[in-house]
């Protein structure tokens with residue numbers, strides 16, 4: 001309990017630098033300023049806030065988060081969103097996706113305790129089988145996979161997506177060109193309107209592709225949300241300890257307890273269960289290589 005409990009609860013649906021768009025329980029949106037550093041918030045946060053007139057308000061406190069998905073580059077933390085029910089990592093047959101970025105997203109979600117699905121779009125293209133093969137190790141490690149053709153077969157894609165999304169708050173992450181706009185437009189009929197006038201009023205309409213966007217798939221009931229996060233170049237995982245890293249990769253984790261040394265880094269130690277599994281073809285060499293790359297970053301001295 002805080003002294004702010006008597007205040008209204010609002011949902012942060014967008015951030016614009018130092019101010020945020022907060023939606024009240026009736027779906028009205030207000031431009032809010034946080035009071036002090038303590039109320040720094042991210043999209044998806046529940047906040048205690050008070051109206052300040054003229055469609056504006058003050059955020060007094062951020063409610064405790066269920067989870068927070070973020071990336072941690074060497075010096076900078078970048079939050080995607082909070083209080084998520086699930087994550088969709090959207091990749092496509094074309095452009096060919098980076099397995100390193102995919103793996104990094106999965107590791108961050110695993111650490112944050114957020115259930116993840118990999119969705120493969122553009123399965124109508126001839127490269128679909130090659131993409132499926134690249135995703136086979138992820139399926140084998142127990143990941144949930146979904147196949148889509150958002151543009152080529154919108155009806156089937158919609159029918160597949162809607163029950164999975166229903167009643168949930170789903171963050172969509174994925175590289176540029178995979179079909180995120182197509183996805184939003186397919187499922188959110190008034191997407192443009194939801195990004196809305198407030199952004200324009202703030203003279204920050206230009207930020208709409210560089211800031212996380214909250215969309216209601218069902219604007220009347222407001223129970224199903226898609227959260228669209230802008231693309232990124234780097235996905236740092238500096239929030240993760242080197243020992244923790246293999247435990248966040250299900251395929252490595254399955255073999256890590258066969259190692260001779262309890263603190264095995266799975267790099268060059270004798271009697272390493274992980275390297276044995278790679279040699280036996282039980283762990284994908286690409287995944288193992290990516291593990292080594294991330295580990296090197298996590299154990300390197302900080303650059304000054």
Ligand SMILES: Nc1nc2c(ncn2[C@@H]2O[C@H](COP(=O)(O)OP(=O)(O)OP(=O)(O)O)[C@@H](O)[C@H]2O)c(=O)[nH]1
Nearest residue numbers: 122124149150151152175176177178179180181182
């Ligand atoms: N063949 C095929 N093309 C698709 C499909 N879905 C989307 N595309 C195309 O892929 C391209 C990229 O789609 P967008 O929805 O703009 O992708 P985006 O991820 O929003 O890309 P950015 O705006 O760069 O972030 C467009 O030319 C789409 O028409 C599909 O199911 N099959």
Ligand SMILES: [Zn+2]
Nearest residue numbers: 259264266272
């Ligand atoms: Zn080992």
